[in-house]
Amino acid sequence: MTVYAAKPFAEWAEDFKARFINDFITDNRWKFLWNGLGVTLKITAGALVIGVILGFLVAAIRATHDKTGKLRFLNALAKLYLTVIRGTPVVVQLLITYFVILAPLGVNEVLVAICAFGINSGAYVAEIVRAGIMSIDNGQFEAGRSLGFNYPQTMWFIILPQAFKNILPALCNEFIVLLKETSVSGYVALQDLTKGGDIIRGRTFDAFLPLIAVALIYLVIVLILTKLVSILERRLRSSEH
């Protein structure tokens, strides 16, 4: 690999252009990144949905147990889930989901990754949401129950909306982590963004530009996400207090 800075600028620029063309234009190699980005976003979005649903469900079970002592069995199950998921690497979970559980059934790889990352993310979302629920004053809960709302109604109408606002920054953080974690999807033969950059590296034997491009794309998405959440946060805050 050449050291760019050691050359005169004109030569360097010429060299850079040649590499750029070779890395991204020739044979439409940019398509590896473009298609990879599509796969990455698909996995992230799918896993997000599963993670949030699973997370809220598990959190509701755990918080219900903490508050009322009911749901012993489900709570034990939820705890087991949290322990296993948080105690093992996501790559291992992905490999197991793919090779042990779903590949024999012939399930599509993207779906496998969505499941694996969704189940993984759910564990982290669950603890964030649980903390949010526990942070709401018990008086809110009692007020809801005293009006005649049952437990799930109180959760849904009164506790969760307030908890959600409190945990939004933590949830956003979890989504950013999730997006970046999907970069290991290449392990199960998925051509996501990272794998796309790596394929280009394999074709052109130039590591610098493809991988920097990949990093930049992740960075831009994360910045956009962060911006969106801060707008949402401001909106939620202005609606009261």
Added chain:
Amino acid sequence: MSTKKQKPKSAPKAEKSEAVKPEQAEKKEIPEELLKPDAEVQPEGGVMTESLIMVRNLEKHYGELHALDGVSMNIEKGEVVVVIGPSGSGKSTFLRSLNLLEMPTSGELIFEGVNMLDKHVDINVHRQKMGMVFQHFNLFPHMTIMKNITIAPMKLLKKSRAEAEEKAHSLLKRVGLDDRAESYPSQLSGGQKQRIAIVRALCMEPDVMLFDEPTSALDPEMVGEVLDVMKSLAKEGMTMVVVTHEMGFAKEVADRVVFMADGKILETGSPEEMFSNPKTDKAKQFLASVLS
């Protein structure tokens, strides 16, 4: 009226009581099992249906702490009962166990003829008939005042939005806060919040209102506005159970004042009796300290 079998009063779980079924034949044997020698309620009271709320030998333990120690009481329709007593006397616990925010360890609680401690009773339905006002208001901060008031009637009584809001407006007018319908709770003063909390409970058209130290968290100048609302409610014939330190309110409005200490009801009487001539030493002591 529950047909209790031969179960000693110390039975660990309150859920043991069976479904409510009037059985005249067992009338006589109930009081003997249920009432301790020191219970001041007449045995016959326990099997008549007139009382809105009937409490028999309510017990509540928090581990070692004996928060309620055999509390028995009848609350009649339209009656205003004020519960007073030193802090830690169990008066709040008693009030909160009337709508089962605290689950009694044992005893009987009969509301409108229904045994509330029966496992098969849907407590949520009965709570709709018991409005509760808390010391710390507990308004929902993420909802406007209007939403705070109408959410329960709309979701639980299945009222239309128009119907619920009309009711809310008329109640808001009564407490002088109709112009704050679109505000959020954080924009209101403590006194205003508490009046809204009362309206929120009233909008469910309850048969009884429970007040848990409704003015204790208020600045002194705001106590009056809340008490005024409560007085007008009492005049209209609302059944009320009020835990409070406002002795003036008790004197003026209460039909009956109940003095609690150490988880027991030590004394019950009209406000005149209670304030001019308390019988027990503890009541004398307490009244001397709060009235001085």
